[in-house]
Amino acid sequence: MSGLQVSWGAPRPERADAARNRAHLLATARDMLAESGPDQLTMDALAERSGLGKGTVFRRFGTRAGIFQALLDEIERGLQERVMSGPPPLGPGAPPVERLIAYGRARVRLLIENTEIARFALDGRQPLPSSPQTPASQMHIRMLLRQLSLDGADLDLLAIQLTAALDGPLLLYLSTDALTNAGPQIEQSLGSAWQDLIERVCRP
Amino acid sequence: MSGLQVSWGAPRPERADAARNRAHLLATARDMLAESGPDQLTMDALAERSGLGKGTVFRRFGTRAGIFQALLDEIERGLQERVMSGPPPLGPGAPPVERLIAYGRARVRLLIENTEIARFALDGRQPLPSSPQTPASQMHIRMLLRQLSLDGADLDLLAIQLTAALDGPLLLYLSTDALTNAGPQIEQSLGSAWQDLIERVCRP
Numbered sequence: 524m525s526g527l528q529v530s531w532g533a534p535r536p537e538r539a540d541a542a543r544n545r546a547h548l549l550a551t552a553r554d555m556l557a558e559s560g561p562d563q564l565t566m567d568a569l570a571e572r573s574g575l576g577k578g579t580v581f582r583r584f585g586t587r588a589g590i591f592q593a594l595l596d597e598i599e600r601g602l603q604e605r606v607m608s609g610p611p612p613l614g615p616g617a618p619p620v621e622r623l624i625a626y627g628r629a630r631v632r633l634l635i636e637n638t639e640i641a642r643f644a645l646d647g648r649q650p651l652p653s654s655p656q657t658p659a660s661q662m663h664i665r666m667l668l669r670q671l672s673l674d675g676a677d678l679d680l681l682a683i684q685l686t687a688a689l690d691g692p693l694l695l696y697l698s699t700d701a702l703t704n705a706g707p708q709i710e711q712s713l714g715s716a717w718q719d720l721i722e723r724v725c726r727p
Numbered sequence: 728m729s730g731l732q733v734s735w736g737a738p739r740p741e742r743a744d745a746a747r748n749r750a751h752l753l754a755t756a757r758d759m760l761a762e763s764g765p766d767q768l769t770m771d772a773l774a775e776r777s778g779l780g781k782g783t784v785f786r787r788f789g790t791r792a793g794i795f796q797a798l799l800d801e802i803e804r805g806l807q808e809r810v811m812s813g814p815p816p817l818g819p820g821a822p823p824v825e826r827l828i829a830y831g832r833a834r835v836r837l838l839i840e841n842t843e844i845a846r847f848a849l850d851g852r853q854p855l856p857s858s859p860q861t862p863a864s865q866m867h868i869r870m871l872l873r874q875l876s877l878d879g880a881d882l883d884l885l886a887i888q889l890t891a892a893l894d895g896p897l898l899l900y901l902s903t904d905a906l907t908n909a910g911p912q913i914e915q916s917l918g919s920a921w922q923d924l925i926e927r928v929c930r931p
Contacts, residue, residue: 676927680896680920687895688888695887716884723880723928 548573548583549597552590561639564590591644595637599659602633606663619670620725626663627689627717634693635710642697661686671725685724689717752777752787753801756794765843768794795848799841803863806837810867823874824929830867831893831921838897839914846901865890875929889928893921 551573555564566587570577584590611617612625634641665682673681692713755777759768770791774781788794815821816829838845869886877885896917 676923677916677920680916681924683896683899684892684920684924687891687898691891691895692884692887694891712881712884716881716888719880720885720888720928723930724924726927726930 544575544579545583545593548575548580548590549593552594556594556640561591561643564643566590588644588646591640591646594640595644598633598637598640602629603659605629619667620721623664623667623685623721623725624718626660626667627721628714630660630689631693631713631717632710635696635706635713638697638706645694645697658686660689664689672727673725681724685720688720692716748779748783749787749797752779752784752794753797756798760798760844765795765847768847770794792848792850795844795850798844799848802837802841802844806833807863809833823871824925827868827871827889827925827929828922830864830871831925832918834864834893835897835917835921836914839900839910839917842901842910849898849901862890864893868893876931877929885928889924892924896920 548569552564552569555568555572564587566580566584567577569590570580573580580590584593605613606626606629608614612621613629617625661682664685665678668676668678668682668685696709696713752773756768756773759772759776768791770784770788771781773794774784777784784794788797809817810830810833812818816825817833821829865886868889869882872880872882872886872889900913900917
């Protein structure tokens with residue numbers, strides 16, 4: 524798959540102090556990002572600003588990309604919550620095609636609003652999927668496809684294809700520095716392209 | 728997008744001796760692969776076997792993944808040639824939907840037949856597209872889409888989506904060691920899923 528993965532499942536339980544450190548480090552990282560942008564957010568700077576020491580920062584994030592990955596995970600968990608219990612059409616209660624469209628549009632918006640975080644998070648990723656976990660996008664798309672009557676389709680593979688089709692243009696956008704300031708227009712284009720694809724694929 | 732890229736364009740011209748070295752190194756690498764598998768194909772072993780010295784091997788390929796990338800490029804150039812001047816439906820002369828289906832099926836077969844090479848080549852890739860060149864798949868898919876009358880579609884974005892949808896399941900397969908021996912069955916599944924997607928998207 525093309526990269527952007529999150530896990531739906533509950534994270535491994537953390538000890539209370541580890542959870543406190545994690546929350547403190549992420550809050551500090553967000554402050555640093557807001558104040559001085561992603562270039563200043565390094566392992567050393569985060570350790571100094573948080574007062575938690577380089578060892579703790581290293582154990583928690585491993586690499587600088589790991590800091591951005593943790594920030595992206597947190598942002599994506601917000602999307603998961605809206606998908607699972609927010610208002611329709613992103614949340615439950617709308618017809619599946621409308622939910623598919625709303626999901627792709629929300630994911631496009633989220634990643635474009637957080638372009639810098641997503642870009643730096645992906646910097647440390649392997650091109651081949653390294654996690655045995657199925658990406659959250661793919662599971663959600665698969666669940667909605669099952670609610671449709673798509674004659675003869677292999678829904679598992681269709682979900683993989685559509686997940687890649689959603690992330691592919693986003694990855695291209697994230698890799699293209701020149702487009703950073705064209706966010707709103709790109710969001711509109713990618714959202715419409717996703718809607719068009721879903722409407723074509725799901726036509727009865 | 729999600730990784731597997733090749734360039735359609737002519738490669739940068741090489742000096743005659745550089746071209747000879749390159750051909751000799753690739754032929755040696757193919758021999759070594761056939762004899763003892765990918766694990767034995769290292770920079771040092773290739774230098775020794777080819778008699779060309781470590782400096783030459785390093786300048787030519789940069790990293791071990793670069794050797795596999797060069798082998799994959801060569802294999803993909805074979806596909807390009809069949810697309811541009813081979814018999815239909817992969818080559819010119821068939822209706823565009825048939826050519827789209829044939830292209831995806833040929834790409835699936837090619838990468839599954841060369842699973843080890845593709846896997847090792849991708850090992851060195853960045854998740855974000857690093858080349859300014861548009862992948863060959865995307866250009867070919869875009870060209871065929873233009874021959875169809877798809878109302879209201881943004882053909883550039885649709886080509887990006889379909890390229891990602893073709894490569895997404897392949898990347899998942901390439902990342903899954905356990906499936907290495909299931910090649911023929913996977914080829915059938917991925918080929919059918921691609922055909923199904925194209926038929927859905929291109930329905931009038």
